[in-house]
Amino acid sequence: MTVVSNVILRADNELRYPSSGELKNIKEFLQTGEQRMRIASMLAENEKKIVQEATRLLWQKCPEFIAPGGNAYGRRERAQCIRDFSWYLRIVTYGVLSGDKEPIESIGLLGAREMYNSLGVPLKGMAEAIKSLKSASLNLLSREDAVKTAPYFDFIIQGML
Numbered sequence: 001m002t003v004v005s006n007v008i009l010r011a012d013n014e015l016r017y018p019s020s021g022e023l024k025n026i027k028e029f030l031q032t033g034e035q036r037m038r039i040a041s042m043l044a045e046n047e048k049k050i051v052q053e054a055t056r057l058l059w060q061k062c063p064e065f066i067a068p069g070g071n072a073y074g075r076r077e078r079a080q081c082i083r084d085f086s087w088y089l090r091i092v093t094y095g096v097l098s099g100d101k102e103p104i105e106s107i108g109l110l111g112a113r114e115m116y117n118s119l120g121v122p123l124k125g126m127a128e129a130i131k132s133l134k135s136a137s138l139n140l141l142s143r144e145d146a147v148k149t150a151p152y153f154d155f156i157i158q159g160m161l
Contacts, residue, residue, distance in 0.1 A: 053136035
């Protein structure tokens with residue numbers, strides 16, 4: 001949910017007008033709209049490049065994942081890993097656009113841990129994968145945009161640990 005929706009729902013639940021602090025939060029959210037749109041567009045337009053670089057970084061950092069017996073050994077397993085990179089990149093853009101980590105939590109983290117555990121995928125490995133995705137993504141952004149985007153990746157990484 002966006003900052004605006006949260007403020008409205010909270011105020012309505014308490015039968016009051018939004019406070020000056022809440023209105024300030026809405027103003028700040030609206031002022032960053034152009035930046036959030038720019039970041040989301042950059043990530044979406046460069047998805048293939050980001051995923052390729054993140055994959056390269058991960059295999060370089062953790063070659064045991066693609067070695068015989070590794071969780072990404074085999075064509076099908078690698079394809080699933082790469083698919084997950086795209087999925088996580090997409091939910092990061094949802095967080096960036098909304099200015100909130102809630103979409104990442106509700107869409108991406110609530111069931112991910114259980115799914116990976118049931119498949120025998122080590123969560124530490126997933127955290128490394130997201131770190132690679134973060135690095136590949138932030139390298140394409142300006143310093144200011146990278147600072148704004150990093151916490152969304154960090155939220156996922158922390159959710160995997």
